[in-house]
């Protein structure tokens with residue numbers, strides 16, 4: 276007997292999708308209240324009830340999916356608390372696709388809510404984290420040198436990319452500028468004013484070579500997805516967005532010293548897996564939604580997913596092709612750089628990909644979008660997960 | 671705030687004890703003939719602990735990559751901004767986290783040869799950092 280992931284191509288679909296963010300960066304609700312708002316929104320979108328959910332995916336909490344199901348008062352028969360940081364939701368889509376295809380469950384809920392901006396000033400979390408880490412590898416070998424935040428780790432990747440390939444700060448800044456051009460068309464985006472390369476370069480240095488405006492936002496945000504099997508999806512309220520391919524890989528956890536090659540992320544593995552399962556080539560992609568915790572995160576993903584060669588990401592982006600007037604629409608919601616970034620942004624790349632494929636993106640709609648790639652990157656360039664999504668036409 | 675001082679455990683006590691005499695130790699698996707970083711309870715190559723040993727290192731290598739931290743996200747080393755965080759590839763082949771000291775941050779480059787230097791911690795231990803070789 277042989278097994279082939281291509282057998283799951285198009286067998287599952289996203290039938291409910293919602294996210295929320297605000298120009299103030301803050302939301303009225305938080306915690307479970309915000310989560311319930313998202314669940315209701317995604318279920319209403321699909322035309323399903325909470326009692327239809329029999330699979331729960333969450334990465335927030337001690338026993339995430341169990342705590343969520345208990346709160347909802349449901350008894351799921353499939354459960355998944357996989358935590359890979361910001362790419363958790365792409366991994367959840369992959370796992371849900373497999374479980375739905377095998378008949379292990381019928382209706383899957385994937386959920387995320389976090390409100391770091393409203394909760395700003397609460398340093399209890401960090402003090403707790405430090406004491407918990409004790410003699411952990413990071414606490415012994417990274418923190419004593421001042422390496423302990425995402426910006427410190429990502430700047431290490433950016434510096435080596437610049438040294439090896441001649442990538443410039445201007446090229447990285449262009450990514451922030453192109454992404455902002457999309458955010459200017461998103462009324463829910465945190466930043467909607469025009470941005471120039473000079474403004475990025477003159478923003479304060481955080482960890483050279485990365486400036487403040489090379490870094491993502493810190494905002495409140497939340498979202499939810501409902502998935503079901505393709506046969507059932509057709510009877511629901513919205514046009515299904517089919518899962519055509521998935522792939523996941525990780526190179527390390529939170530210690531970037533353990534990354535085999537700091538300029539090559541595991542998207543170089545997850546991308547080809549997802550593309551192969553979907554049976555697509557790069558030319559088939561109408562929209563790319565890729566995790567942008569930092570400008571360098573986008574650049575590495577473009578190379579590792581194979582849209583350009585390793586080292587050529589700077590030249591690829593410098594003509595502004597990622598923006599609304601460009602030939603390669605990328606991060607059309609305004610990204611983690613300008614739309615929202617509550618800490619684990621991967622939910623939002625999926626929701627915007629769904630919107631684009633449903634033709635719901637309003638002024639930022641990519642005409643006739645049929646196929647989208649959503650690429651998550653969690654940890655510190657650690658865990659990449661790629662999902663290929665398509666309309667019925669792509670089946 | 672000053673530098674975050676690492677806790678020692680049973681595994682890493684020999685490393686930190688040696689720093690008091692400015693001796694830089696690297697963990698090796700003699701069966702796999704490979705240096706290991708960060709130090710492990712077992713060698714990830716053979717999953718055994720019997721063949722692990724600490725060897726004194728000349729503490730030489732080159733800068734793999736670095737940043738110049740101006741605005742640290744954590745409240746440590748704020749008394750010495752900006753500082754250089756680097757990954758250094760040792761002659762032994764492992765890639766370690768460190769700081770580059772005793773030079774202006776603008777002089778640091780990828781590929782620059784460096785050697786170990788020492789800074790005092792509050793309890794008699796020292797922490798290995800690197801400086802231009």
Ligand SMILES: [Zn+2]
Pocket residue numbers: 699700701702703713714715716717718721
């Ligand atoms: Zn070994």
